[in-house]
Structure formats: structure tokens, C-alpha cells
Amino acid sequence: MTSILVFAGSTRAESFNRKLAAVAAKSGEAQGAQATLIDLADFDIPIYNADIEAKGTPPDVLKLKSLMHAHAGWVICSPEYNASITALLKNTIDWCSSPAKSGQLHGPDVEKDWGDGFKPFRGKVVGLMAASPGGLGGIRSLSDVSKLLLNLHCWVAPEQFALGRAGSAFAPDGSLTDPKSAERVAAVVKQVIWAAGRLSAPSP
Numbered sequence: 103m104t105s106i107l108v109f110a111g112s113t114r115a116e117s118f119n120r121k122l123a124a125v126a127a128k129s130g131e132a133q134g135a136q137a138t139l140i141d142l143a144d145f146d147i148p149i150y151n152a153d154i155e156a157k158g159t160p161p162d163v164l165k166l167k168s169l170m171h172a173h174a175g176w177v178i179c180s181p182e183y184n185a186s187i188t189a190l191l192k193n194t195i196d197w198c199s200s201p202a203k204s205g206q207l208h209g210p211d212v213e214k215d216w217g218d219g220f221k222p223f224r225g226k227v228v229g230l231m232a233a234s235p236g237g238l239g240g241i242r243s244l245s246d247v248s249k250l251l252l253n254l255h256c257w258v259a260p261e262q263f264a265l266g267r268a269g270s271a272f273a274p275d276g277s278l279t280d281p282k283s284a285e286r287v288a289a290v291v292k293q294v295i296w297a298a299g300r301l302s303a304p305s306p
């Protein structure tokens with residue numbers, strides 16, 4: 103079974119991107135994948151600073167690196183701030199792509215296991231979505247996150263979705279009210295499952 107990791111680049115309680123991530127995870131399960139929905143609020147990760155890192159990579163960064171590595175595909179729901187991605191999402195990607203340091207927190211195994219900064223990213227198939235109260239749905243953030251992920255040797259799925267007017271897009275139960283939007287989410291997730299299943303297969 104193909105596994106997908108789903109998360110949003112916002113920790114806001116009523117975040118549209120967190121809601122969209124929940125819809126995507128549900129769609130993944132409905133399409134036969136094993137979907138893990140995580141909330142970045144559950145990870146204690148400071149703003150990146152090499153001095154902090156030199157004392158030992160924060161344990162929650164290692165936890166997130168492991169989760170990323172353990173899933174064949176990811177779906178990221180990226181809010182748009184000033185036509186780009188949020189500081190939270192950039193910070194998360196920066197920490198998780200930085201070679202881990204043992205410092206005073208960990209034994210040498212941490213550098214053996216996570217000294218390759220590309221390890222959590224290489225070969226991952228990533229589906230991108232955005233949600234915004236604006237009409238463009240946050241689509242401009244997707245080209246920026248795509249650039250970062252390609253640089254880290256992820257395979258970005260061509261199918262993407264930006265949900266505009268997100269303030270009125272969700273029903274009280276968290277589902278999308280417009281079936282066309284739900285179909286677009288399902289199409290992104292479907293492509294991630296399809297491609298991740300193929301890319302994670304052992305080479306002949």
C-alpha cells in the first residue's frame with residue numbers, strides 16, 4: 103500500500119489549508135493509500151539558527167525527517183503570504199533539509215542516519231495545493247514551494263489545485279461544498295499515489 107504524508111503550512115486553528123489537508127488525507131484513504139495527516143503545530147521546531155543546530159538538531163526535527171522519509175509521497179497545502187510561502191513552511195523545509203548535528207543532544211548515530219540533508223526529500227512525489235480567501239487561491243505560493251522541493255530532488259506532481267474563496271468553501275463537517283473542488287483535490291492525491299507507488303518500487 104502506498105503511504106502519503108499530508109500537512110499544511112499553517113498552524114492557525116481555523117486554517118483553510120489545514121482543512122484542505124484533512125480533505126486530501128481522507129481522499130487518500132478513500133483511494134486505497136495509507137494517509138498520515140500531521141499538524142506542524144505538534145512539532146516543537148524553532149526558527150532555523152545554525153547555533154541552535156550546532157548544539158544538537160531539535161528532536162522534533164528528527165521526528166519530522168523520519169516521517170517524511172517513511173512516506174513515499176506527500177501532499178502539502180501551502181498558504182500564500184505576500185505571493186510566496188509562509189515562514190513556517192520555509193522554516194520546516196530548511197530544518198528538515200539541513201544535515202543533522204549530534205551536538206550535546208544526540209549520539210553519533212544521528213549524523214550517520216541523518217547527515218545527508220537530501221535523505222528525507224530525495225525521490226518523494228509531492229502533490230501541491232493551496233487555499234486562500236482570495237480569488238487566486240494562493241496559487242503563487244505553489245511555484246515557490248515547487249522550486250524548493252525540486253532543488254531537494256523531490257518529484258513535484260504536475261496536477262495542482264488552488265482553492266479560491268476558501269472562506270466559503272468548507273461545510274461545517276470540513277468537507278468541500280463544491281463537488282468540482284473535491285474532484286480537483288482527489289485528482290492531485292490520485293496522481294501522487296500513482297507516481298509514488300511507481301517511484302518507490304524497488305529498481306529491477
Ligand SMILES: Cc1cc2nc3c(=O)[nH]c(=O)nc-3n(C[C@H](O)[C@H](O)[C@H](O)COP(=O)(O)O)c2cc1C
Pocket residue numbers: 112113114116117118119120181182183184185186233234235236238239240
Ligand atoms: C502576511 C500575510 C500576507 C498574505 N499575503 C497573501 C497573498 O499574497 N495572497 C493571498 O491569496 N493571501 C494572502 N494572505 C491571506 C492568507 O491567504 C490568509 O490569511 C489565509 O487564511 C492563510 O492560510 P490559512 O487559512 O491556512 O492559515 C496573506 C496573509 C498574511 C498574514
